[in-house]
Amino acid sequence: MQFIGSVDRLRKLHSNCYLSDKLPNLLDFIDDSSSNECLEIKTFKQTGHCKEYIYILRQDNQLPGDPYHYDKVCIDCNKNNNFCECGYEKYYDYYTSTCKSCPNWCTKCSYDIFGSHQVQCYQCDPIKINQFCKKCNDGICTECKGSNRILPDCGCQDNFVPKQNSPYNCIECEDSTFYNENINQQCSEIDKFNQIQSCQYNKLCTPLNSINPYCMAVIQEPNDISQNDTCQDCRYINPYCKECDKNQCKICYGNRMPPFCMCQEKQVANQTDSDYNHCYFCKIDEFYKQENDPCSQIQYKYDCYIQEVCKPCNTYYNQFCLQCNDQECLKCEGNRVPPYCKCQEDYVANDSDINICLYCDKNTFYDQNKDICRKEENLNIITDLESYSQKLICLESSVCQSCTTINQYCLQCAKDIQKMTVSCTKCSGDLKPYKPVETFFFDEQVQITECGCPQGYYSLSNSTDTCKPCVQNAVCHGMDIIDVQPGFWRLSNKTDKIYECTKNKENCLGGTANFTCAQGYSGALCEECDYSGKYWDTQYGESENTGCLTFTLIFVIDFDIG
Numbered sequence: 001m002q003f004i005g006s007v008d009r010l011r012k013l014h015s016n017c018y019l020s021d022k023l024p025n026l027l028d029f030i031d032d033s034s035s036n037e038c039l040e041i042k043t044f045k046q047t048g049h050c051k052e053y054i055y056i057l058r059q060d061n062q063l064p065g066d067p068y069h070y071d072k073v074c075i076d077c078n079k080n081n082n083f084c085e086c087g088y089e090k091y092y093d094y095y096t097s098t099c100k101s102c103p104n105w106c107t108k109c110s111y112d113i114f115g116s117h118q119v120q121c122y123q124c125d126p127i128k129i130n131q132f133c134k135k136c137n138d139g140i141c142t143e144c145k146g147s148n149r150i151l152p153d154c155g156c157q158d159n160f161v162p163k164q165n166s167p168y169n170c171i172e173c174e175d176s177t178f179y180n181e182n183i184n185q186q187c188s189e190i191d192k193f194n195q196i197q198s199c200q201y202n203k204l205c206t207p208l209n210s211i212n213p214y215c216m217a218v219i220q221e222p223n224d225i226s227q228n229d230t231c232q233d234c235r236y237i238n239p240y241c242k243e244c245d246k247n248q249c250k251i252c253y254g255n256r257m258p259p260f261c262m263c264q265e266k267q268v269a270n271q272t273d274s275d276y277n278h279c280y281f282c283k284i285d286e287f288y289k290q291e292n293d294p295c296s297q298i299q300y301k302y303d304c305y306i307q308e309v310c311k312p313c314n315t316y317y318n319q320f321c322l323q324c325n326d327q328e329c330l331k332c333e334g335n336r337v338p339p340y341c342k343c344q345e346d347y348v349a350n351d352s353d354i355n356i357c358l359y360c361d362k363n364t365f366y367d368q369n370k371d372i373c374r375k376e377e378n379l380n381i382i383t384d385l386e387s388y389s390q391k392l393i394c395l396e397s398s399v400c401q402s403c404t405t406i407n408q409y410c411l412q413c414a415k416d417i418q419k420m421t422v423s424c425t426k427c428s429g430d431l432k433p434y435k436p437v438e439t440f441f442f443d444e445q446v447q448i449t450e451c452g453c454p455q456g457y458y459s460l461s462n463s464t465d466t467c468k469p470c471v472q473n474a475v476c477h478g479m480d481i482i483d484v485q486p487g488f489w490r491l492s493n494k495t496d497k498i499y500e501c502t503k504n505k506e507n508c509l510g511g512t513a514n515f516t517c518a519q520g521y522s523g524a525l526c527e528e529c530d531y532s533g534k535y536w537d538t539q540y541g542e543s544e545n546t547g548c549l550t551f552t553l554i555f556v557i558d559f560d561i562g
Helices: 181-186 189-194 382-390 551-561
Strands: 009-012 040-043 050-057 070-077 090-093 098-101 106-111 119-124 133-137 140-144 160-163 166-172 177-179 205-207 241-244 249-252 267-269 279-281 286-288 310-312 321-324 329-332 347-349 357-359 364-366 400-402 410-416 421-427 437-441 444-449 474-478 481-484 540-543 547-550
Touching (some): 090 106, 119 133, 364 410
Parallel strands (some): 421 444
Antiparallel strands (some): 009 040, 133 140, 286 310, 321 329, 364 400, 474 481, 540 547
């Protein structure tokens, strides 16, 4: 047997020219042997009852002198199968040139002479198989019509229903609906396909809002056919609803408040909780920042947590803040003063515990100029205020100055920045606070009160805290000041030895100076004239009648006398 040429069209038998729903069904098998050698078949198409013909060479029927004999065979009819070589539910056997019956589950079939060499069904009996089967073999469906259907019965796959305008195709329910198991179990695939009244799409896929206006998903009892579906634990009215009716939530999980199961005012969920059922106030050392809590303003928003909403006071304001609100710090560590958690006026941070502010120790004084944490008098600019608020740690070791900077024997002291005074208030040994004197102290002009011997006592050296009672023939004004009485003399102000001037008392002026002789006189007890001019910058000589005079005067006097 051999296939020969045609006059209408040329078709090569390989997969890309095969149409599964057209005859002859020659490539519908697993191993396509025809693709190994693409054979040419010339098929006749002409009007009339026969749709397609083939001519078969029969060598046993050829006439003498004619090398070929052809039998014209109709393999597919237009309308009346009686014109086909073989009738309904039969196929033409090319090897026996006879018609044979299709398998009992097939209404149209053909013999695959190029591939499997088996009868191939290309139209299954919908009564014996089902109307959704596209191809079958040995009474079993091998391919379904449409999409998302499952072999061998070609029903829609789980949770899929027939598409309304294309029921051979199965689709999932839309987001606003749910797959109603109870109704789907009651409806057959044929009923779903035909969209009978109780098996229409809007029944198979039930709108969520038909259960509850807040419902977003459902759970169903598998044996409940009364359509008594309920919102899953009411959690889809909102995620935290425990008990509800068809209108709203009645009881929420945790301490959330119905009907929307929102947190109470100024409460938020904790992100570390497993279920977020409980809401919490911010801790005592935190404050609630409302603008960070959109859940308090937007219904059905629940993803707000204390980690975002509750702001720790010690990071939002400063490290010493213990309690605060959204405006300012309310309580500080130790004895620091809100709202800036500064030390109070004239106090500084303890070197060993910066949470504690203390007054400078009694053997030190508070130096305001060293305290950069203090507030300026005219602090009213925002940038200045911000800078001020950040200066929080001024230690006693930096601000408190030792009293010994005033005087090495000063035990207690104080500084008054208003009066610009620095005063030693207690001294060691015999020393007492002495009257203030104006001087420069740490680049400031101040009145300073040092330590010294009190009035009536003296000390020739400031390197001791021992004082002596005042000597005779002198008045001691305190410190190292010895005021020698007139008519008495001492060598210098570094000695407390005082001698009476017996020869010329008027030449011994006394006093506190280092040199106490009258003008022109010098030496012990002021009995000599200043011949060299060492003390008075002018040479003096002795006159017999008038005492020590300058040499010029002596010359004039002597000249007049002479």
